[in-house]
Amino acid sequence: MSDLTARQGARVFYTWTAQKDAVPLEIVSGRGARFETDDGGRWLDLGSMTWNAHLGQGHPAMTRALAEAASRGLVASPGAVFAEKARAGELLAEVAPRGLTKSFICLSGAEANENALKMARLVTGRSKVVARNRSYHGATLAMLSLSGDPRRARFEPGLPGVVRLADPYCYRCPFGKEPRSCGLDCAADLEAVLGREGPESVAAVILEGVAGANGVFVPPQGYFRMVREICDRHGILLVADEVLSGFGRTGRWFAVDHDGVTPDIITCAKGLTAGYAPGGAAIVTERIARHFDDEVLWCGLTAYANPLVCAAIVAAITTYRDERLVERAAQTGRWLGPRLERLAASRPFVGEVRGLGLLWALELVLPGSRTPQPAGAMGRLAAALRSRRLHVHKRDNLVYIAPPLVVTESELEEALEKLGAALDEVLS
Ligand SMILES: Cc1ncc(COP(=O)(O)O)c(C=O)c1O
Structure with missing residues (x-):
C-alpha cells in the first residue's frame, strides 16, 4: 500500500464497505478506457468508473x-x-x-x-x-x-x-x-x-x-x-x-x-x-x-x-x-452482443447474457441449472479479474460490462479475452 493510500484511508471513508475490506485504486494517469495505477498496473475500464465515465479518462474537451x-x-x-x-x-x-x-x-x-x-x-x-x-x-x-x-x-x-x-x-x-x-x-x-x-x-x-x-x-x-x-x-x-x-x-x-x-x-x-x-x-x-x-x-x-x-x-x-458517441455506443453494442454470446456458448456456467448498447450483464449459475454461483466463487472471480487489471462491476452472481462510450473494438477484444480467461480459471 502506498503512503498516499495509507494517509487517505486513515482520514477519508470508503463507501459501501467495511473499511478494512476496501480495495483502493490509486489512479495516476489515464486516457479513454485505459488507466494506470501507482503500482504500474495498466487497466482496462469495463465499468466506466462508477458507471459514469462515458468519455473515459482525460478527455481534452x-x-x-x-x-x-x-x-x-x-x-x-x-x-x-x-x-x-x-x-x-x-x-x-x-x-x-x-x-x-x-x-x-x-x-x-x-x-x-x-x-x-x-x-x-x-x-x-x-x-x-x-x-x-x-x-x-x-x-x-x-x-x-x-x-x-x-x-x-x-x-x-x-x-x-x-x-x-x-x-x-x-x-x-x-x-x-x-x-x-x-x-x-x-x-x-x-x-x-x-x-x-x-x-x-x-x-x-x-x-x-x-x-x-x-x-x-x-x-x-x-x-x-x-x-x-x-x-x-x-x-x-x-x-x-x-x-x-x-x-x-x-x-x-x-x-x-x-x-x-x-x-x-x-x-x-x-x-x-x-x-x-x-x-x-x-x-x-x-x-x-x-x-x-x-x-x-x-x-x-x-x-x-x-x-x-x-x-x-x-x-x-x-x-x-x-463524436457521435450515442450512435457509436449502439454500433459497438451490436458488435459486442454476439461476442458475449459466443463467450457464453462454450461456458455452461454463464446462464444468460443480456443487455444492449454498452450495458450488459452476465448471470453466472451452476452448470445445468439457474442456481446462482455462490459468493465464494464470485469472490475468487473478483480477484482473477483484478489480477488481469480489468475494472469490472460485480454483484451477487452478476458480472457487468459497461465500458466508456469511447472504448474501441480492439480494447474490447482484449478485455473479452481476459474476461474469458478469468471465468475459466475460477469456474471451469
Ligand atoms: C439508476 C440509478 N439511480 C440513481 C442513482 C444515484 O445516483 P447518485 O449516486 O449520483 O446519487 C444511481 C447510482 O448508481 C443509479 O444507478
Whole structure:
C-alpha cells in the first residue's frame, strides 16, 4: 500500500464497505478506457468508473471546458444567470424525448430523484410512489428506502407510501412466463398494484430506463408504452430514472427512446457530466414546468446549477454529439452482443447474457441449472479479474460490462479475452 493510500484511508471513508475490506485504486494517469495505477498496473475500464465515465479518462474537451469555467472564478447563487446554465438547459431539452422542456440542475442522481418526487407530489397533490422490487434510486435515506435494492434493509422503516411493482426480469420471470408469449405481465401488473392501492393516492411511478446495478433488465418492447398508458389513465406521473441508462449508455440518448415514450420527468446524472464534475438533473414536461409558473417550487440547494456543473453538462453533451458517441455506443453494442454470446456458448456456467448498447450483464449459475454461483466463487472471480487489471462491476452472481462510450473494438477484444480467461480459471 502506498503512503498516499495509507494517509487517505486513515482520514477519508470508503463507501459501501467495511473499511478494512476496501480495495483502493490509486489512479495516476489515464486516457479513454485505459488507466494506470501507482503500482504500474495498466487497466482496462469495463465499468466506466462508477458507471459514469462515458468519455473515459482525460478527455481534452472536458478538461478544457472545466479549466475555462474555473478560471472565470464565478461564485454563483442558485438564482444566478450565466451562459453555461442557459445552454445546459437548452441542450437537455434538445436531447431529451420530445416534450421535456425544463430542467432542475443538482449534484447527483439521488438528488435528481428526490426533487422529481417532490415535484410529482406538488403537481398531483398525491403522496404514494410505485417503484420496482429490484431497483436503485440513490443512497439518501428517502431514495434508498424507495429502492427495492436490499441495501435499504438497515435503514427501514423508510419513506412511507412506497408501493412495489414486479420486475421485467425475463430470465427469472416473476410470472413464470417466456418473453415471446408473455403479454407484458410485468407492465400489466401496474394496473393490479394501483387497483389495490387506490390510484387516486399515487403521485408517481418511478422506473429505471434499464435497471442497472440490480441486474440489467432490458424491458421487453412495448413495456414503457403500456406503463405510460396506465399512468395516463389514472393521472399518475411517470418518472424515468435514467441516471445509469441515460446519455448513450444503451445506444440511444435515453433508454425510454427505444420505446418512443416521453415520461413526465427524466432524472439523470452520471453521463450527464461524464464524471468530470458532480451533476444531476430532473427534466420535466412543459405541463409540469407551467404548473410552477404560478405555484411555488419548494425545491432548492446551495450548489443548484453550479457553474462548474453546468460547464461540464454543456461540454459532455456537445462531445457526445460531435463524436457521435450515442450512435457509436449502439454500433459497438451490436458488435459486442454476439461476442458475449459466443463467450457464453462454450461456458455452461454463464446462464444468460443480456443487455444492449454498452450495458450488459452476465448471470453466472451452476452448470445445468439457474442456481446462482455462490459468493465464494464470485469472490475468487473478483480477484482473477483484478489480477488481469480489468475494472469490472460485480454483484451477487452478476458480472457487468459497461465500458466508456469511447472504448474501441480492439480494447474490447482484449478485455473479452481476459474476461474469458478469468471465468475459466475460477469456474471451469
Ligand atoms: C439508476 C440509478 N439511480 C440513481 C442513482 C444515484 O445516483 P447518485 O449516486 O449520483 O446519487 C444511481 C447510482 O448508481 C443509479 O444507478
